[in-house]
Amino acid sequence: MLETIYVEDAVASHPRAQSILARFPKAAVIPVNRYGEVFNRNHQSFRLQKRKPSLILAEKQGNRVLPAPEGYGIGSAQNFYFSHVLNCLYDCRYCFLQGMYRSAHYVWFVNYEDFQDAIASTVSVHPDEDVYFFSGYDGDSLALDSITGFVDAFVPFFAEHPRAYLELRTKSAAIRPLLSHQPAANVIVAFSFTPVTFGKALEHGVPPLEARVGAMQQLAERGYRLGLRFDPLLYTKDYQRQYRELFEAIFSQLEVRNLHSVSFGPFRMPRDYFQRMHKLYPEEKLFAGLDEESRMVSYPAELEKAMRESCEEELKRFVPQSILFPCRL
C-alpha cells in the first residue's frame, strides 16, 4: 500500500515510526528535516497524489490541542480539537482538506504522549466542567487506524480521564480495534452520513451506509456511546425526500438510547479553500448554486435556513431535542 515513507529526523527512532517502517520493508524511506518541506511544497497536485499518497512521519510541535471553532459542540461549553493525522484515506468531493492542503500525502504525528499531556493539562484548567476533544477534524479518526494505532493509544487514555470526552469521528466501518477495548462512557464514536445518492457519487472509498450502520449496531452492543453527524448538509432538488429516507434508514436500525448526540450543519468553507477545491474538479455539479461572494462559501441564506429547518424537523421525529445539536459555524 505505501510505496514511500518520509521520516522527520526528530522521530526517526520513535517506536511508532520504527514499527511502521518494519511493516513496510519495501517502501522507499526518505529522511526529511521537517514535514512541511514535503507537505507544503509549491506546485503539487492534490488530485494526482490522492491516487497514491505517501506517508510522512512527523512530530507535532507547538499547540497540540486547540480551541474548536465557535458554534462547534455537542453539549459542553469547553470544546477543543487535536489532529494526530492530516488527510484521509477517503476522497469526498466536498472535503475541505483538499482546499486547505497542497498535498494529499498522509501526515502522521507519532508523538501521542505529547498530545496526551496537552489534553490532560487542558482538562486541569477546567476543574469543574466536562471538556470535549474532537479528533476527526483534519482527517478521519478511524480510517487510517491500521497504520496509526490511534484507538489502542487513546481509548484507554480517555478511560482514565473521565472528565475528558473524546469524539472519534469517522466514515469507516473498520471497528475491530474499538471492539477489542472496553468501552468508556466518555468516548463517543460519531459516524457521518449524507444521503445515499450523494454517498455513491461523492464519497469515493467510503463504505456503504449499511456497513456503517452495521458497525454502529456492533459498537452499541459492545456498549459504546454513538454519535450521528449530518454535516455538511448537501443540497439537491429533492433534498427533503433524500434526507427523510436517510434518517428512516438509520433510525430503523439504531436504538436512540445508544446515541450520545446527533448534530447537523450546513455546508461552509472559507473562500480560498473553496476556490482551490473547485479548481481541482471544475466540472463538479455539487459546487453550482453556492454563494461564493462572501468570505465563507455556503448555500444562499434562505436555502440554508430551509435545509436546516427541514432536517431539524425530520430529526425531531426520531430523537429528543436534548441530544440534537445544530452546528452554528
Ligand code: SF4
Ligand atoms: S471522510 Fe471526512 S475527512 Fe475523509 S475525505 Fe471524506 S470528508 Fe474528508
